[in-house]
Amino acid sequence: MKGRRVKDIMAKALTIDKSEMLSHALDLMEKHDVRRLLVTKDDELIGVVTQRGIARALGTRKKSSLPASSLHVATAMDEPPATISPDDDAEKAVQLLKGEDILAVMDDGLVGWVTPNEVLAILHPKGYAGGIMKIPITTTPGERVVHIWRRMYEEGIGRMLVIDDGQLVGMVTESDIARAMRAFRDMVPGHQQETRIRNLIISDIMSVNVKFVRPNTPLQEVVSMMLEENIGGVPVLDLRDNVVGMITRRDIIGHVDG
Numbered sequence: 001m002k003g004r005r006v007k008d009i010m011a012k013a014l015t016i017d018k019s020e021m022l023s024h025a026l027d028l029m030e031k032h033d034v035r036r037l038l039v040t041k042d043d044e045l046i047g048v049v050t051q052r053g054i055a056r057a058l059g060t061r062k063k064s065s066l067p068a069s070s071l072h073v074a075t076a077m078d079e080p081p082a083t084i085s086p087d088d089d090a091e092k093a094v095q096l097l098k099g100e101d102i103l104a105v106m107d108d109g110l111v112g113w114v115t116p117n118e119v120l121a122i123l124h125p126k127g128y129a130g131g132i133m134k135i136p137i138t139t140t141p142g143e144r145v146v147h148i149w150r151r152m153y154e155e156g157i158g159r160m161l162v163i164d165d166g167q168l169v170g171m172v173t174e175s176d177i178a179r180a181m182r183a184f185r186d187m188v189p190g191h192q193q194e195t196r197i198r199n200l201i202i203s204d205i206m207s208v209n210v211k212f213v214r215p216n217t218p219l220q221e222v223v224s225m226m227l228e229e230n231i232g233g234v235p236v237l238d239l240r241d242n243v244v245g246m247i248t249r250r251d252i253i254g255h256v257d258g
Contacts, residue, residue: 006093007086009122010105010112015040016049016073022057023069025049025076026182033230035158035175036102038113039077045110047077048102051178056153058181080104086111094119098254116249117230120223125252129222130215132255133236133245138163139172141203148202149177159233161243162206168235168243170206180205212237215244219255222247 016025016037025037029051039047057076082096083106093114096103105112138161139148148160152174162170180200212235213222225234226249236245 004090004122005086006084006088006090006105006114007112009090009093009118010086010114011118013038013104013110013113015110017041018046018072018074018077020073021069022049022054022071022073022076023182025073026051026054026178029175034115035232036115038081038102038104038110039073040110043109045080045104045106047079048081049073049077050101051174052153052158053078055149055174055178055181058178058184081113084114090119090122094123094253094256098250116232116253117227119253120227120249123223123252123256125219125223125255127219127255128215129213129217129219129236129247130245132219132251133215133247134251136161136235136243136246138243139202140164141169141201141206143202144198145172145177145180145200145202145205146198148172152177158248161210161235161246162202163243167241168210168212168237170203170208171210171235172202172206173232176205176207210235213247214238219252223252226252 014032014037016039018039018041028037036048036050038045039049053076081102081104082100084093084103086105086107093103097116097119103114104110137157141162141164159171159173161168162172211229215236233246233248235243238244
C-alpha cells in the first residue's frame with residue numbers, strides 16, 4: 001500500500017440523477033452488482049442512494065401503494081458521502097472506510113469513488129478468520145420479513161444469517177429485501193400490498209447455498225472470496241458446521257493497522 005495514492009485505487013463512480021425513478025436505480029445496481037449509487041443534480045454530487053434507503057422508501061406506509069417506477073430517487077436519497085482527493089494517500093482511504101461505507105473522490109468535481117472492494121484489493125491482512133469474527137446476528141426461515149427489515153434498519157446491519165435447527169440454511173441481505181419490496185410494489189395491487197407484505201417470510205426471499213469459511217481460514221483467503229464473489233460478509237462455521245461467527249468487509253478493514 002505504501003506510496004499508493006487514491007487515484008491508483010479508485011474506481012469509476014456510478015451515478016444517477018435525483019429525478020430518475022427508483023426502479024432505474026435498482027436496475028443499475030443489479031446490472032453493476034453494487035449496493036449504492038451517487039446521486040447528482042446538474043452534474044453536482046448531492047447525495048447517495050443505497051439498497052437500504054430504497055427498501056426504506058418502498059416500505060414506508062404513506063408510499064405503500066406506489067410502485068418503484070413511480071418514486072423518484074430523491075425519496076430514498078441520503079446525505080452525500082465523505083470525500084477524498086485523488087492525490088491523498090491510499091492509507092487515508094483505508095482509515096476513512098473504517099467508519100464510512102463509501103468515499104467520493106473529488107477533484108474539481110466528481111472523478112471516482114472508493115468502496116470497501118477497492119480497499120480490500122490492496123490489503124494483505126494477517127491472521128485467521130477466528131481472530132476477528134464477530135457474534136453473528138441470526139433469524140429463522142419463518143420470521144416475518146417486515147420484522148427483520150425493521151431490525152436491520154434500526155441496528156444498521158446489512159445482512160442476517162438464517163438458522164434452522166441449529167444449522168445455516170441461508171442469508172438475508174438488504175439486496176434481498178429491496179428486490180422483494182420492488183416486486184410487491186410493482187406487481188401486487190395497492191389494496192393487497194400491506195397484507196401480502198406482512199405475510200412475507202424470510203424463507204421466501206433469502207439466499208441459499210451461502211459461502212462460508214472456517215475459524216482457521218487465513219484472512220487473505222477470506223478477502224479473495226469476498227472479492228471474487230462480490231459479497232460483503234461471510235459466516236464462519238466450525239468443523240461440525242455450526243455457526244460460530246461472521247466476518248464483514250468492514251471487520252477486515254478495521255483489523256488493518258494504520
